Amino acid sequence: MKENQLEDYCVYLHLITKKLNQYFQSQSPYIFCKEGCSKCCRHGEYPCSELEFSFLRIGYAALDLQTQKLIVSKVLKINEEKQKFKGDVFNYECPFLINDRCSVYNYRPLICRTFGLPYYDEENKIKVPFCVYEGLNYNQVYDMENHSISVDMYQKTGYAQEPLAFNVSLKFLITKVGKETMGLDFGEEKTILDWM
Numbered sequence: 001m002k003e004n005q006l007e008d009y010c011v012y013l014h015l016i017t018k019k020l021n022q023y024f025q026s027q028s029p030y031i032f033c034k035e036g037c038s039k040c041c042r043h044g045e046y047p048c049s050e051l052e053f054s055f056l057r058i059g060y061a062a063l064d065l066q067t068q069k070l071i072v073s074k075v076l077k078i079n080e081e082k083q084k085f086k087g088d089v090f091n092y093e094c095p096f097l098i099n100d101r102c103s104v105y106n107y108r109p110l111i112c113r114t115f116g117l118p119y120y121d122e123e124n125k126i127k128v129p130f131c132v133y134e135g136l137n138y139n140q141v142y143d144m145e146n147h148s149i150s151v152d153m154y155q156k157t158g159y160a161q162e163p164l165a166f167n168v169s170l171k172f173l174i175t176k177v178g179k180e181t182m183g184l185d186f187g188e189e190k191t192i193l194d195w196m
């Protein structure tokens with residue numbers, strides 16, 4: 001990684017966070033995210049670049065020793081489960097989740113910051129967060145049969161704010177905004193588990 005990347009990443013995070021807060025605020029009728037809901041931390045791969053993990057490590061280093069030990073023991077257990085796993089994609093509970101709360105919240109990676117909003121994928125198709133299927137975000141306007149946000153369902157809600165998708169895919173935030181616009185070097189990409 002280039003020098004001063006962490007300082008530049010903090011500036012980038014500040015801008016991204018401001019934008020994301022606006023997006024979440026504008027979509028508040030559809031958002032059920034609240035403190036203590038940790039569904040998005042219980043089952044995933046959690047992609048994380050080298051730069052993001054270097055920042056997360058600062059949050060980890062600031063934790064008390066007991067919490068650090070707990071996280072390390074979780075990582076060992078998850079790695080044991082991974083070794084026995086025979087499928088294609090190994091999903092796991094994030095080791096930083098302690099008592100239903102993120103122990104490194106201010107240092108969490110981008111994927112955790114954007115989760116909950118619909119976004120455009122590489123083919124410009126709208127993707128929704130999986131919590132739609134758990135009766136949470138956007139479930140009032142999501143047509144389960146057609147797998148899409150429904151205008152009819154939206155009209156029945158009577159909400160003034162329509163449901164929207166945003167350019168918050170990792171590819172967009174890392175490549176377009178981070179690398180091309182701000183010159184950041186995100187380094188290698190792995191999962192949170194593989195960095196530990």
Ligand code: SF4
Pocket residue numbers: 040041046094095096097098101102103104105108109112
């Ligand atoms: S880093 Fe924090 S927010 Fe992200 S998945 Fe882990 S516990 Fe959840």
